[in-house]
Amino acid sequence: MIQKLALGGMLLILALLTITFHERAIAQKTDGQAQPDWMAEIEKVFIRSEECKQCHDRHYEEWKGMREQTPDLKSFGRVDAALLHGTSFESPVFRTVLGVWMQTNPTLEERRRCLSCHAPAVTVFPQHVEKISAQVLSGKPQVEGIGCASCHLINAVETTPMPPPTYKVQPGQMLFGPYADPEENLVHPATQVPLFRGANFCTSCHFDKVKDVTQRDLPGEILQGTICQDCHMEPSTGSSTSRRGAMTRAIGRHWFRGVVIPGTLLKNRNLQAEWMPRIDIDATKSGAGVEGTVLVKVGSLPHSFPDGDPVLKQFFLTITTKDAQGHVLAEETKRFGLPYEKILRGPVPDPFIKGGNTRRVPFSQTITAGAAEPATIEVVLNYALIPEPEAELKAKYLATLANDQERAAAKQVLEEYVQPRMLTYRSKSL
Template identity: 70%
Template sequence: MLCFLSFVGLAGPLSMFSQGQAEAQHVDDQVSADWVAEIEKVFIRSEECKQCHERHYEEWKGVREQTPDLKTFGRVDAALLHGTSLTSPVFRTVLGLWKQTNPTADEQRRCLSCHAPAVTVFPEHAEKVAGQVLSGKSGVEGIGCAACHLMAGIDKSASSPPTFALQPGRTLYGPYANPEENLVHPAVQSTQFREASFCASCHFDKVKDVMQKNLPGEILEGTICQDCHMEPSTGSSTSRRGAMTRSIGRHWFRGVVVAGTMLKNRNVQAEWMPRIDLEVTKIGATVEGRSLVKVGSLPHSFPDGDPVLKQFFLTVTAKDAKGQTLAEETQQFGLSYDQVLRGPIPDPFIKGGNTRKVPFVLTLPEGKAAASIEAVLSYALIPTPAPILLERYLATLATDAARDEAKNIVQEYTQRHFLTYRVKVLS
């Protein structure tokens, strides 16, 4: 009887403890649902838009492009889809590494403002959005339909990107002068949708002036980003109704690695590619000179992406007459994780229409003579994290599978990719 009473006596507290856990979990879930619901009252989910805009939804989501790259990394042909701006394992890994450098709340909000524009309207939820990303849980959308179609203009007072200005409300903005009337939402034209500044408000390194309407240069006169990166088509922007003869753009926003985009204009392709010239000013026990890295008038930095994470490597090598390496020097250009978004965003390694002059000094082994100088330019998509930084981030992950995934992403995205080279024979 005593044993029976003891069992009954313990069952009550255990049951109460279990119930308390369940109630606490319910409260946590409710709090999570509350802030997500608050954001989604303004930034409606793209699934809602799919009911009428099915084609654009599928392009944005990558539904028709189920390649291994998309399934693994959230990318198509090396161009990250906007629909994966928060869910991409690549972004989760980079954010997780950067978080180990203890960014301030404002620096974190600044980082998220392009990946999740909702934080510009709801800055108080930026930390929760970051937590959502790092946990891999679904929550608010990143760059969904509303994130772009609530854009009513550009904030000309902004001192640095992003420069978009959102207008929360039921009205959605777009490029049409005479939008179709509908019972779902008011639609208003914004000239911003046919200007380069629309894209440059986040992709700021692509142009010299993020406020400009068109891309400068003889080759690109009158061109905007959307002309190449939103493949033009004709039809209706809805699957239910609308003028079938309108000019519409595809919503997968592919990068220049898609051959069809670049092959439309060979001049554009030639202007985009970087080139190197070599100046040698001293030959002897040391070889001194400069690498002149050039890119054409196309206002892109190269090769793609952004100037915040990308790393460039310029390797200059002195070789003898038999092609044997005598001396080599590699210079790296780019920010480390603890420098990202600390202060003004720097210019990329080189902007369109510019030449960057990088000096080099190579000391040769005694008695050896250099017959040629070789310069190789390569890049990596993200910085290589310091070992302690990677170790701290991996320690935050709950499973070996998650740690293996993070290691694989770091390994792949820190690999160097060849861009161009030059060899100069010394007389």
Template identity: 60%
Template sequence: MVSPLSSWAAQNPGEAAHEDHAWIDEIEQVFLPSDHCKQCHDRHYEEWKGMREQTPDLKTFGRVDGALLHGTALTSPVFKTVLGLWLQTNPTSEEQTRCLACHAPAVTAFPQHTGNLIAQVMSEQPKQRGRRAKEQRRLEGISCSSCHMIDSVKENPTDYPAFKINTGKVLFGPYDNAEDNLVHPSKQADVYQGAQFCASCHFSKVKDVTQAELPGQILQGTICQDCHMERSTGSSTSKRGSLTRPIGRHWFQGIVIPGIMLSNRNLQAEWFPRVDIEVQKGNEAIEGKVLVRNGSLPHMFPGGDPVLKQFFVTVTVKNAEGHVLGTQQERFGLPFDKILRGPIPNPLVNGGTTRRVPFSIVVNPGQAPSYVEASLSYALIPEPDSDLLDRYLATLGSDREKDKAKEIITNYAAERLLTFRTKSF
């Protein structure tokens, strides 16, 4: 069987080889490299790239690959590993383009270069040094231009990703009084002041990705940017004397470690999911429902990814001494071979809603069940089966790459406890 990682050239005739930069030149004629923007917007550039002060969770845990820095969306070793595993399930060219669309929005305008971009991701990241730096040039993922060429979102709330890119010369933003300049024309787009801008990729966070408002009375008037783009006062450019006004940070604060959530009681009360138990004790079985509840904030903890996350509802019946008499677990989430095949399922439980998960656990005669324990846990990616893992590892060229991939899979596919509840009979 020919691996997808070794057959792109055959599957994509007419595409330039990965080492040929003609395809990058073609894309960058439309999507300007971010270092062009740095000349004027140095503050936002350094925040996007992670060069300035970082959020405490990044400093403490080093989780730069945790989707907080959008500049790492294409270069993250986690993305490379997940993409490599998924490619072994033989996705179509259309599915591959759709997968890359949020990590590299330019591919929506240049779908013919999907294979080249995948080859770039799957190759080892070169070190940009000396005269060879130009030869090792790589296409950016979520660049300045790929976000600021968005002028609206699609009308169909199930069409993901939902952003619409205007490939003209205008760069869009939230302000209606942009200063004239000789670099690029600027224009206001209402979408930058609405939740639908972020939800066009992070679509598991809201009930309707076409709406600017977040649902619920508590959050009325609040949008994603209020929390995730810390506000400060200054200028969007480094030009002396330019307009000073409220501006948003471009490092996109978030929470990727559960322990940080536990230290903030306000966030914990509104955001952290919780479980309740409805249970009946029969002659032969313990039956009931686990009620998984989420607060009024718009999204499910943890993480911003709307496709890969796995949730586990586990119910255990125990006796008075704590011995397990029976257990049942239900997983919510797609395996690798189902991802982007058909409709994307709804989250386990969205903001302000309750999900009821039924259970029935048979108890042997003579046992004395005393209480039921229900837990909610999660994993950030599906756990690949051994055959899928072996096929992916076989595509990697060095033991160092293989060890890194196995470490990432072990870490990100691990089941982690979110919350639990017990109820006595």
């Protein structure tokens, strides 16, 4: 009885501390000014992750990147080329890309669509899209992007394929998660939702990764029974609340890195073969040059690599014809990807390469009369993380920044992220 009373007293104190902290957060000051009413309105539903930290400090630190302070993360909010969810608004990358895109005059609905995955709160508060965008562009966002509540207020997804996002937020006190027996407490009620153990939870935003966003598992012989969380939420044991002493169970880390376990590809040759894109070349000499088809393939693995991303990612297919001595006779580069002016204007296209599919790219090259005989065809596939803005669009965005320091930082982000990265290469004799 004494132990039960002591436990009850501790829970009561914890609840009082939580209420006090929450009220203090709602009344927080921003640059010496009272918090705007619209922010308080959002945070009554989407409680700030700092409040969750009181009990869930381990997950909070992982989500925020505090346990992995690599130089790359400090500079760009990146780990293994993946943005941490906890830096979704603080990242200079998101600020820069959003800033350039805003110069193309997107409509309010297009902006809401952009923010719907970066800030799920806009699905409940669409009237605040402009204010949230302005905070991100200022470089000092006070609202939270993808926080604890953003995911743990989701209790369903659409059951048929449709444009993203497909998640459904249920505003209220109840928080949803994967455990069948969440511990009772005086801070918030919790209940199990099987969705948290399905790939379709993640693909409601990361829709480009798989063939069918409605499937709970990733189909196919190699990944049968696998879900996104198995790799991207590194399995561990412990307590999700960090307050349960020796009581442990299987938990997933909350840093959501691009490749949490680098050895996975190396130790599984089948997985490695199915994941990596590859090229075949079907080409013949014609009277005036060379023509044919480049076939870009990704195996049966239903996971696009490197993360298809049909919204921002750019692909470059360079086709080069050479003579027997290696001299270039003809060359062309085909670009695949949306420019800023077309992003989120209409349906989101399929990725350039999608798991289990083959992309056929026809080509025809004319050889200058009198040149040497074509001997080989070489094809290189590169990709870039974001589109390179036109000079006028880039200048227009840079002019909106407050000072030279901000402009230099934006230029650095653009230079880093538009750089082509090689994916694969193929050469064929004619």
